[in-house]
Amino acid sequence: MSGLSRREFFRKAGAEASLVGLLAAGAARLKAAPLGLPIGSQTYPHRALIKEGNFAGLAATLAGIGVTTLELCSPFGYTEFASLSDATMVKQILADHDLTCESAHFSMKELREKQSACIDWAKEVGITQMLTATLGSGNAPAPTLDDVKRAADEYNRIAAMAATNGIQQGLHNEGFESSEVDGRRTYDILFELLDPKLVKFQFQMSTISRGFVAHEYFAKYPGRFISMHLQDVDLTATPRVQTALGKGSIDWAKTFQAAKVGGVKNYFVEQNMDLTKESVAYLKTLTI
Numbered sequence: 001m002s003g004l005s006r007r008e009f010f011r012k013a014g015a016e017a018s019l020v021g022l023l024a025a026g027a028a029r030l031k032a033a034p035l036g037l038p039i040g041s042q043t044y045p046h047r048a049l050i051k052e053g054n055f056a057g058l059a060a061t062l063a064g065i066g067v068t069t070l071e072l073c074s075p076f077g078y079t080e081f082a083s084l085s086d087a088t089m090v091k092q093i094l095a096d097h098d099l100t101c102e103s104a105h106f107s108m109k110e111l112r113e114k115q116s117a118c119i120d121w122a123k124e125v126g127i128t129q130m131l132t133a134t135l136g137s138g139n140a141p142a143p144t145l146d147d148v149k150r151a152a153d154e155y156n157r158i159a160a161m162a163a164t165n166g167i168q169q170g171l172h173n174e175g176f177e178s179s180e181v182d183g184r185r186t187y188d189i190l191f192e193l194l195d196p197k198l199v200k201f202q203f204q205m206s207t208i209s210r211g212f213v214a215h216e217y218f219a220k221y222p223g224r225f226i227s228m229h230l231q232d233v234d235l236t237a238t239p240r241v242q243t244a245l246g247k248g249s250i251d252w253a254k255t256f257q258a259a260k261v262g263g264v265k266n267y268f269v270e271q272n273m274d275l276t277k278e279s280v281a282y283l284k285t286l287t288i
Helices: 006-031 044-051 055-064 079-084 087-096 108-125 145-164 186-193 205-210 214-220 252-262 273-285
Strands: 039-042 069-073 100-105 129-132 168-171 199-204 225-230 232-234 241-243 266-269
Touching: 039 044, 039 266, 039 273, 044 055, 044 079, 044 273, 055 087, 069 079, 069 266, 087 100, 087 108, 100 108, 100 266, 108 129, 108 145, 129 225, 145 168, 145 186, 145 199, 168 225, 199 205, 199 214, 205 225, 205 232, 214 225, 214 252, 225 252, 266 273
Parallel strands: 039 069, 069 100, 100 129, 129 168, 168 199, 199 225, 225 266
Antiparallel strands: 232 241
């Protein structure tokens, strides 16, 4: 066979380089995510599958739509997650589907009563961030300032114990945090009372329906956040309804830009499966 001419050689080399570039660009688009961070999913909306013992099936579905990291809930404090008590099994399923998990939710009750066991399980799975949904309980009456101080003191103690074990404690914002004390949001008071080194915050995006705007909080409290739970809300609807990301009232470009200031290290879509699929697809198109 005769050798290639110089011109043919460079023409073929150029075509191959272009093909490699296109493939690489395609792969990058598949993995694209805001802030260059993994697209995550909080598993609580999918707890029925976990309760049935089908964590592997859930992991496969989420990995298949482009999720690369999960946030779990504790098998000791969330009854639907009891099937995940075997940390070795959890790690294997995560590995089988090329997923990571560095964050999980724990109830205040279990942190009070069995924090050591929670930490042991978390460390075995590979979790380095332990969060709680709220420092209050249910629809309790509006707290007093003393109530808020007691809650903050207790959580600082819990977080100090976690820190000695290499765990970052965090606080999500639910009912208690959205209450008011003497005309001030309990949430803002907690930023003053919780030790910034021991406790980071996780912002629940759906609280925009109660006037909590993420980018405003990220700018107001730089470096105090660690993660976000992602939902979108249509504030023009009556009643206000949750939507897939990009279809509601939240300015996601502004949110993610401000998240850099806030210190956000990870984010998790927290929606039912249909909305999760739409939201993950949207995140893949969002470059910040």
